[in-house]
Amino acid sequence: MSRLRALIGHSIRLTWSADRRAFVITTVLQLLGAAVIAAQVLIVKSVLDAILVVGDGGGVGPVVLPVVLLAGVTALVAVATAVQANQQRLLSELVLRSTWQQLLDVAGAVGLRAFESPGFYDRLQRVQTNALSRPYQLTQGLVGLAGGLAGCVGLSVAIISLEPALLPILLLAGVPLFFTSRRESRLEFDFAVAQTPRLRLRQYLGLVQTGRDEAKEVRAYGLTGALRARFDAVYAAYTDDLRAHLRRRTRLAVAGNLTSAAFLAATLLALVWLVGRGRVTLAEAGAAIVAIRLLATQVGTLFKGAQQIFESGLFLDDLDRFVAMRPEAEQAEAGAPAPPSFQTLRADGLSFTYPGSTAPALDDVSIRLNAGEIVALVGENGSGKTTLAKLLAALYEPDGGTISWDGIDVAAYSRPGLRRSVAVVFQDFVRYHLSARENIGLGDADRMDEIDAIAAAARRAGVADVIQDLPHGWDTALSKMFKGGRDLSLGQWQRVALARAFFRDAPFVILDEPSASLDPRAEHALFQSLRDLLGGRTVLFISHRFSTVRTADRIYVLERGRVTEHGSHDELMARDGHYAELFRLQAAAYLAPETSH
Ligand SMILES: Nc1ncnc2c1ncn2[C@@H]1O[C@H](COP(=O)(O)OP(=O)(O)OP(=O)(O)O)[C@@H](O)[C@H]1O
Numbered sequence: 051m052s053r054l055r056a057l058i059g060h061s062i063r064l065t066w067s068a069d070r071r072a073f074v075i076t077t078v079l080q081l082l083g084a085a086v087i088a089a090q091v092l093i094v095k096s097v098l099d100a101i102l103v104v105g106d107g108g109g110v111g112p113v114v115l116p117v118v119l120l121a122g123v124t125a126l127v128a129v130a131t132a133v134q135a136n137q138q139r140l141l142s143e144l145v146l147r148s149t150w151q152q153l154l155d156v157a158g159a160v161g162l163r164a165f166e167s168p169g170f171y172d173r174l175q176r177v178q179t180n181a182l183s184r185p186y187q188l189t190q191g192l193v194g195l196a197g198g199l200a201g202c203v204g205l206s207v208a209i210i211s212l213e214p215a216l217l218p219i220l221l222l223a224g225v226p227l228f229f230t231s232r233r234e235s236r237l238e239f240d241f242a243v244a245q246t247p248r249l250r251l252r253q254y255l256g257l258v259q260t261g262r263d264e265a266k267e268v269r270a271y272g273l274t275g276a277l278r279a280r281f282d283a284v285y286a287a288y289t290d291d292l293r294a295h296l297r298r299r300t301r302l303a304v305a306g307n308l309t310s311a312a313f314l315a316a317t318l319l320a321l322v323w324l325v326g327r328g329r330v331t332l333a334e335a336g337a338a339i340v341a342i343r344l345l346a347t348q349v350g351t352l353f354k355g356a357q358q359i360f361e362s363g364l365f366l367d368d369l370d371r372f373v374a375m376r377p378e379a380e381q382a383e384a385g386a387p388a389p390p391s392f393q394t395l396r397a398d399g400l401s402f403t404y405p406g407s408t409a410p411a412l413d414d415v416s417i418r419l420n421a422g423e424i425v426a427l428v429g430e431n432g433s434g435k436t437t438l439a440k441l442l443a444a445l446y447e448p449d450g451g452t453i454s455w456d457g458i459d460v461a462a463y464s465r466p467g468l469r470r471s472v473a474v475v476f477q478d479f480v481r482y483h484l485s486a487r488e489n490i491g492l493g494d495a496d497r498m499d500e501i502d503a504i505a506a507a508a509r510r511a512g513v514a515d516v517i518q519d520l521p522h523g524w525d526t527a528l529s530k531m532f533k534g535g536r537d538l539s540l541g542q543w544q545r546v547a548l549a550r551a552f553f554r555d556a557p558f559v560i561l562d563e564p565s566a567s568l569d570p571r572a573e574h575a576l577f578q579s580l581r582d583l584l585g586g587r588t589v590l591f592i593s594h595r596f597s598t599v600r601t602a603d604r605i606y607v608l609e610r611g612r613v614t615e616h617g618s619h620d621e622l623m624a625r626d627g628h629y630a631e632l633f634r635l636q637a638a639a640y641l642a643p644e645t646s647h
């Protein structure tokens with residue numbers, strides 16, 4: 051019960067904050083509805099009174115007014131129900147919108163580290179999946195609960211005004227309903243909790259088999275059968291449990307209704323007895339029977355509402371914990387404004403371990419970049435290159451060590467401010483399913499309307515011609531998801547991502563394998579003109595292709611999270627260490643066929 055109270059309080063707060071006006075209107079309508087229902091009982095009594103008088107030989111005149119009144123009230127109930135349904139739908143939608151806004155506020159504000167934590171991600175997914183249906187359910191539940199409660203109170207008042215002795219007798223009829231409904235809510239709640247992980251797995255398996263991105267691989271590996279079998283098994287387990295659950299609910303409903311019928315019979319007998327004793331008139335007894343019917347409906351509504359709120363309880367808890375992460379997120383936005391650029395960027399003794407991992411991804415890493423330099427980062431898969439890039443882009447906070455701009459630790463600066471000075475092309479850059487213009491313009495969303503600058507960035511990245519040839523030019527959606535949309539090749543996408551970074555007028559550019567999907571000519575052109583393209587900006591680029599790396603001013607070699615060598619290409623070759631070994635390995639592979647001729 052205390053849980054229900056807490057949940058109700060929570061739902062009211064959520065609905066109230068979503069839209070006060072709609073909440074007040076809905077509540078007032080509920081109260082009006084309850085008053086009308088109560089009036090109905092009293093009018094039924096006066097109709098019966100009048101009819102009994104007619105039966106005793108009086109004229110039909112006195113019956114007309116109560117009957118017309120009854121018809122009027124009945125019509126009013128119908129109208130109120132229709133208005134209420136529409137109002138309820140609006141309120142549900144407003145709660146839904148506010149839930150999504152809260153969700154997006156938090157998801158957008160938390161640090162990248164949060165996405166590494168299974169706890170956060172799980173909760174986000176749960177809130178997100180449930181955010182589609184739960185706010186509806188919650189509003190319906192709240193409205194039902196309030197309406198049922200008001201209806202019960204209204205009916206009780208009407209019954210007391212008829213004959214106070216009737217109230218306890220009528221409430222008796224509701225007792226079995228009270229207990230079985232409560233038990234049913236509990237059962238439903240437990241079932242929902244127990245099935246959540248299974249439903250999530252089922253949903254995922256469904257998505258894998260219908261997703262566009264997965265379609266290729268699922269077919270190439272012939273996974274249709276295996277994935278389908280997995281899906282069917284999960285679904286079958288669910289339907290088995292559902293059957294057992296519904297059997298239990300049916301048993302409960304049968305028992306509840308039979309007991310209810312017995313209690314009803316007792317109530318009616320008590321009524322007959324009261325009539326016989328002359329304590330209750332026939333008309334009052336008739337009205338009481340109508341009241342019993344109406345009361346049963348109201349109690350039903352009340353419990354259904356409570357049950358819906360119970361079922362949304364997990365969602366409310368999740369949403370609460372999720373929204374509670376907001377203050378921490380806001381902290382990250384605090385801090386001094388970052389300077390627009392730097393003369394020297396230094397990382398000293400950086401260490402970083404991913405949440406949930408034991409081995410550090412970076413261990414005592416120190417590097418230096420001077421303004422206008424092009425610095426390369428090389429190393430084998432998993433050596434920590436991308437991690438270092440993310441730290442320098444202020445996406446993660448280091449566990450140890452410092453990053454400083456011109457000698458000042460960047461920890462003092464606001465994160466968003468720092469990030470404004472960095473343009474990153476990630477290894478797994480995003481392909482926005484939006485127009486070509488937006489795909490590049492999003493590099494600096496504030497300047498999205500600077501069409502010439504966007505076109506210039508596209509030209510520099512060598513993708514302007516491709517875009518101009520699209521069916522709707524710059525307005526073509528780069529996705530098959532939209533009508534008239536076109537997909538691009540991987541290399542063309544990579545150029546779009548490069549153009550996005552070029553468009554972001556930032557002094558520090560990080561390129562994580564920007565040429566992995568470029569053809570040799572495009573790659574050659576990119577690195578030949580990198581200095582011109584980026585006009586004096588500081589560049590950190592990561593690459594596995596040593597032909598491009600050798601053009602860098604300085605090269606850092608990462609091995610298992612540590613910098614093991616650094617220097618120019620010539621220095622590193624002379625040193626004959628790890629770099630030289632990797633370089634020769636690649637060069638040999640390229641040259642081998644020719645030397646064998
Ligand atoms: N999100 C993550 N959570 C936990 N560990 C991670 C995560 N991302 C990377 N790692 C681990 O951190 C280490 C460094 O990864 P990183 O992505 O920085 O390597 P990389 O040098 O960029 O490799 P690649 O050449 O394959 O891109 C690896 O051991 C990797 O398994």
Ligand SMILES: [Mg+2]
Pocket residue numbers: 435436437477562
């Ligand atoms: Mg990487």
